[in-house]
Amino acid sequence: MISRVTATAMTQSSMRHLQANLSQLARLQDQATSQRAFTAPSDDPAAAATALAVHALQQRNGQYARNIDDGLSWVTTVDGAITASTSLLRRVRDLTVQGANDGALDATAKEAIAVELEGIRGELLAQANTTLLGRSVFAGTSDAGAAFDADYGYTGTTGSEVLRRVSDNVSVRVDADGEAVFGAGADSVFALVDSIVADLRSGTNVASHLTQVDSRLAAMLGAQGAVGARQSQIERAKEATVDDSVSLEARRAAVEDVDSVEVLVRLQAQELVYRSALAVTGRVLQPSLMEFLR
Amino acid sequence: MSTFSGLSTAASGLAAARRGMDVVGQNIANQTTDGYTRQRVSTHAVAALQAGGIGRGALPGQGVAVDGISRLGDALLDARVRDALSASGFWSTRAVAATTAEAALGEPTGDGLAARLSAFWSGWQDLSNTPDSGAAGAVVLESAQELAGRIAEGYRAVASQWAGARATVDTTVSQVNAAADRIAAMNRQIRDALASGRSANELIDQRDLLAQNVARMVGGRANVEADGTMTVRVDGNALVSGADARHLAVSGPTSIDSGERVSIAWEGATGFPVAITAGELGGTLAVLAPEGEGGELAQVAAAYNSVATALADRVNAQHHAGATASGAPGGDFFAVAATGPAALGLTVVPTSAAQLALARPGSGAYDATNADAMSQIGASDGSPDAIWADQVLRFGVATAGAVQRARLSETAAVTATTSQQSVAAVDGDEETVTLLTYQAAYQASARVISAIDEALDVLINRTGVVGR
Numbered sequence: 001m002i003s004r005v006t007a008t009a010m011t012q013s014s015m016r017h018l019q020a021n022l023s024q025l026a027r028l029q030d031q032a033t034s035q036r037a038f039t040a041p042s043d044d045p046a047a048a049a050t051a052l053a054v055h056a057l058q059q060r061n062g063q064y065a066r067n068i069d070d071g072l073s074w075v076t077t078v079d080g081a082i083t084a085s086t087s088l089l090r091r092v093r094d095l096t097v098q099g100a101n102d103g104a105l106d107a108t109a110k111e112a113i114a115v116e117l118e119g120i121r122g123e124l125l126a127q128a129n130t131t132l133l134g135r136s137v138f139a140g141t142s143d144a145g146a147a148f149d150a151d152y153g154y155t156g157t158t159g160s161e162v163l164r165r166v167s168d169n170v171s172v173r174v175d176a177d178g179e180a181v182f183g184a185g186a187d188s189v190f191a192l193v194d195s196i197v198a199d200l201r202s203g204t205n206v207a208s209h210l211t212q213v214d215s216r217l218a219a220m221l222g223a224q225g226a227v228g229a230r231q232s233q234i235e236r237a238k239e240a241t242v243d244d245s246v247s248l249e250a251r252r253a254a255v256e257d258v259d260s261v262e263v264l265v266r267l268q269a270q271e272l273v274y275r276s277a278l279a280v281t282g283r284v285l286q287p288s289l290m291e292f293l294r
Numbered sequence: 295m296s297t298f299s300g301l302s303t304a305a306s307g308l309a310a311a312r313r314g315m316d317v318v319g320q321n322i323a324n325q326t327t328d329g330y331t332r333q334r335v336s337t338h339a340v341a342a343l344q345a346g347g348i349g350r351g352a353l354p355g356q357g358v359a360v361d362g363i364s365r366l367g368d369a370l371l372d373a374r375v376r377d378a379l380s381a382s383g384f385w386s387t388r389a390v391a392a393t394t395a396e397a398a399l400g401e402p403t404g405d406g407l408a409a410r411l412s413a414f415w416s417g418w419q420d421l422s423n424t425p426d427s428g429a430a431g432a433v434v435l436e437s438a439q440e441l442a443g444r445i446a447e448g449y450r451a452v453a454s455q456w457a458g459a460r461a462t463v464d465t466t467v468s469q470v471n472a473a474a475d476r477i478a479a480m481n482r483q484i485r486d487a488l489a490s491g492r493s494a495n496e497l498i499d500q501r502d503l504l505a506q507n508v509a510r511m512v513g514g515r516a517n518v519e520a521d522g523t524m525t526v527r528v529d530g531n532a533l534v535s536g537a538d539a540r541h542l543a544v545s546g547p548t549s550i551d552s553g554e555r556v557s558i559a560w561e562g563a564t565g566f567p568v569a570i571t572a573g574e575l576g577g578t579l580a581v582l583a584p585e586g587e588g589g590e591l592a593q594v595a596a597a598y599n600s601v602a603t604a605l606a607d608r609v610n611a612q613h614h615a616g617a618t619a620s621g622a623p624g625g626d627f628f629a630v631a632a633t634g635p636a637a638l639g640l641t642v643v644p645t646s647a648a649q650l651a652l653a654r655p656g657s658g659a660y661d662a663t664n665a666d667a668m669s670q671i672g673a674s675d676g677s678p679d680a681i682w683a684d685q686v687l688r689f690g691v692a693t694a695g696a697v698q699r700a701r702l703s704e705t706a707a708v709t710a711t712t713s714q715q716s717v718a719a720v721d722g723d724e725e726t727v728t729l730l731t732y733q734a735a736y737q738a739s740a741r742v743i744s745a746i747d748e749a750l751d752v753l754i755n756r757t758g759v760v761g762r
Binding site for chain 1: 392409657683691726
């Protein structure tokens with residue numbers, strides 16, 4: 001059917017081809033400058049679905065990384081407080097052993113020990129009331145200002161846990177039960193130190209308290225072990241999160257980002273095509289029979 | 295045979311060549327006129343006068359006669375162009391509407407709804423880390439407001455696109471009606487011209503151009519009757535027949551909220567809808583169709599509504615399961631207006647961080663188990679995120695399909711137009727050659743006249759003067 005070629009038809013088809021070339025060029029240029037392989041879901045629906053899913057995963061992963069950092073600061077604070085408390089308690093044990101030498105120590109020496117023990121009790125109480133950004137780390141989910149009040153009463157919520165989600169299915173406890181570590185009321189480590197001080201001053205032999213000190217020390221060390229185990233669990237989760245973030249970023253880049261070299265090469269090729277199309281169009285549209293008559 | 299018959303033969307040649315040059319002039323003048331079809335003078339040789347009787351010998355013909363000016367168009371190719379244009383009008387309208395709606399979705403970017411949802415869930419997780427901080431609570435409330443705003447904004451964008459398309463239906467229908475009237479008026483002129491033997495070529499060109507526009511707008515079929523008039527049918531009934539035109543009328547809702555169908559009927563016969571499934575109007579109607587009939591915009595709007603409903607249901611259920619820091623049970627977090635689309639009626643109920651139910655009931659004031667559970671809704675089955683991602687994917691596939699078909703039908707339309715133009719378009723070179731031919735013919739005819747003139751001069755002025 002297309003046997004007759006007219007100047008109009010050639011002009012129109014040249015225009016159309018130039019337009020097609022130019023739109024290809026614009027698309028490649030857009031890709032090269034934005035570095036995005038697609039701009040709308042319809043460009044590549046499968047890639048868009050993957051991109052949406054990966055974005056959500058990245059967002060969650062980033063959130064877990066924040067949770068983990070926050071959790072780590074909790075466990076290190078708790079660990080630090082317990083470590084300080086155990087060394088204080090060891091000092092209490094040493095002083096108790098020293099104070100039990102009734103024959104070798106006079107009342108003045110015992111008073112000196114008692115004063116030091118009182119200081120240690122204050123430090124222990126301060127450690128037990130350690131806060132992180134205003135929250136008492138041994139008080140569980142309670143909102144009372146301090147975990148232990150002046151009467152050594154435990155103000156925390158018994159049995160509650162402070163949790164941090166470190167991955168989709170795992171939450172890790174980041175606090176320690178203050179009551180388990182320090183005891184509460186008359187059973188507390190503070191009351192224990194107070195009773196040692198009272199016995200020293202009244203002249204009663206303090207050796208009998210050593211077993212209580214030892215059992216409290218064992219409780220603290222047990223709690224510290226648990227905190228340490230959870231710390232290493234969080235650190236493992238952190239490594240996993242970092243690995244995940246790298247692989248998620250790789251997946252996102254593979255789907256969303258363009259291969260710069262490929263796009264540049266294609267851009268060059270398309271530019272060449274466009275230039276040749278322009279040159280050819282320029283030559284084809286010029287001549288007319290009029291120029292060759294007379 | 296008359297002495298001067300040679301002169302009149304040559305004169306007819308002069309006249310034919312003149313007419314030929316005139317038509318070439320018309321062709322060249324209209325080289326770029328839209329819808330112009332090239333014309334040619336058609337002539338025939340006039341036979342010799344055979345009156346007289348036997349023995350007069352062979353006589354030459356009596357010159358040339360102009361039959362008329364023929365229009366070198368092809369009705370079949372014209373019909374093919376109309377078909378191709380109606381398909382391309384349909385698909386390009388749908389593709390344009392779909393890509394516009396898709397751009398408004400803003401996926402998958404940081405501005406999209408999916409990112410807002412992720413940020414909202416993330417806010418709950420941050421809040422579960424710091425339940426004592428008023429800031430984290432304010433962030434959750436703020437991102438909830440932003441999320442509700444984004445859903446409403448997305449819905450409004452779709453609704454306003456729908457309203458725009460609805461207005462286009464009115465415009466297109468009135469354009470079709472106007473075009474039908476003009477075709478009918480031209481039918482009358484063409485019939486009259488043809489009946490009185492005049493040339494109607496230019497009128498036919500204009501009418502065919504109008505018929506092309508009608509085909510692009512509503513599809514339909516057009517065919518030329520024996521008397522030269524064109525009958526245009528839409529959905530089997532005549533839009534234009536002879537000098538009569540019928541009008542289309544639009545009825546239906548003017549807002550996306552009603553979920554009703556926009557329909558087209560013959561004016562004065564509202565009860566009988568006209569099924570328009572091609573052309574730009576057909577494409578627009580398909581875009582405007584209710585959700586159940588595959589209307590793209592209605593589906594996106596419905597997706598916004600179901601995201602809003604799912605979000606309110608899931609978040610409220612989890613919020614009810616919790617308790618606030620003061621131990622009070624959690625109330626509604628999102629409220630959905632009882633009337634109107636859910637996407638527009640979504641509001642955030644709590645006004646301060648203290649009203650957020652972060653804790654499991656009966657646990658400490660800083661318990662944040664419920665907030666943590668809330669943050670996990672986004673990753674669960676049937677979450678608003680999943681509904682949205684599914685919608686984005688389905689819409690992307692549908693849009694890609696529409697764009698693809700628009701491209702194909704565009705190519706078909708280009709091919710059809712090219713074939714039509716290859717027959718009907720004016721070519722400058724060709725016209726130049728034809729012009730030269732007619733010019734030469736004119737000169738030759740003039741030469742014949744001067745030859746006969748000289749011969750007659752010899753006969754009349756120089757005969758019988760011997761010896762003078």
